[in-house]
Amino acid sequence: MKTTLQIKLIPDDTQRKALEDTMRVFNAACDVIADVAFREQCASKFVLQKLVYAHVRKQFGLSAQLTIRAIAKVVDAYKRDKSKQCVFKPTGAVVYDQRILSFKGLEAASILTLQGRLTVAMHMGDYQRLQFGRGHGQADLVRVDGVFYLLLVIETPTAPPIDPNGFIGVDLGIVQIACDSDGEAFSGETVENTRRRDHALRQSLQACGSRSARRHLQRIRRNEARFRRNQNHVLSKTLVAKAKDTGRGIKLEQLKHIRERTTVRKSDRAKHSGWSFFQLQSFIAYKAKREGVVVQYVDPRNTSRQCAACGHLDKANRKSQSRFQCVSCGHVANADQNAAINIAARANVNSPRVAHDDNNGWFECSHKPRPLGRGN
Ligand SMILES: [Zn+2]
Structure with missing residues (x-):
């Protein structure tokens, strides 16, 4: 069974800029490819590659392998729903494979960006360290609330299904x-109580709308999400x-x-x-x-x-x-x-x-x- 391992990246300022740029350009390229896929009703990576590869590489300055990954991302999305043209968020995931992403032990990842390969520090908890070896170098680069993560695909062993007795x-x-x-x-009291307690605070922060208020709100949301996830x-x-x-x-x-x-x-x-x-x-x-x-x-x-x-x-x-x-x-x-x-x-x-x-x-x-x- 394939599951994902979420690994936090700790880029310095230059690296952060490079990751952001790569993300934006990758997704802009996806939009252009999606336009062709939809117009040509094409769900074949092979055919689509013939149609867009040279043009996309030239227009966006993407590396060969990132272009291939963008085409694959579009085809996957288009296959899920052929009735509409897919639109990609500028901060949507960038898809990596072992040719453009490798690891330096448990400490850093070597990631291909528009500025070439960068060695970006990683932070892993005990669970991640334990599971890390199950990965095959396939990962999505995502950004959540300004933090970059690698969602590494890992192979988790499964047990044969037990014939259920009820x-x-x-x-x-x-x-x-x-x-x-x-x-x-399993009571939901705690999280609902916190939500109620924070409600007035959230409203006043929302009304305020300043930069620091927005940050504070974001922090509350993050904490809540973490709490729920853990629960x-x-x-x-x-x-x-x-x-x-x-x-x-x-x-x-x-x-x-x-x-x-x-x-x-x-x-x-x-x-x-x-x-x-x-x-x-x-x-x-x-x-x-x-x-x-x-x-x-x-x-x-x-x-x-x-x-x-x-x-x-x-x-x-x-x-x-x-x-x-x-x-x-x-x-x-x-x-x-x-x-x-x-x-x-x-x-x-x-x-x-x-x-x-x-x-x-x-x-x-x-x-x-x-x-x-x-x-x-
Ligand atoms: Zn009855």
């Missing part, structure tokens, strides 16, 4: 980030371990409907939660695959309104955020657990929206009408 259903929410069909709940790692690890220990698989809701289902007060909050749910599901999916735990996806409609005891479906069954009481059979339960039991009992829809994508949720291409999101 399933754990998992209900995702906001007050309780997750609740499983055994009734074990999602802990939670997914716990769930997968529990499933493995009890010989069960995991059933999750197909994510499309989650935002409609969850009551949200603020669109901002919905956005963050939506992202967090997606991330949590991705983490569960790839950790499960690594351990041989089977993950299935179910239709999420009405999981919170249906009685897990008798199957009666009624909006009135849900008495409050946390309380479920069936108007037909009188069954009383915690609302999230009731939903999780329904999820565990439902049939596999067999089309996971969140199979673990190799890129850890980093998308290569943004089609025009969609507002450009975070990172890449």
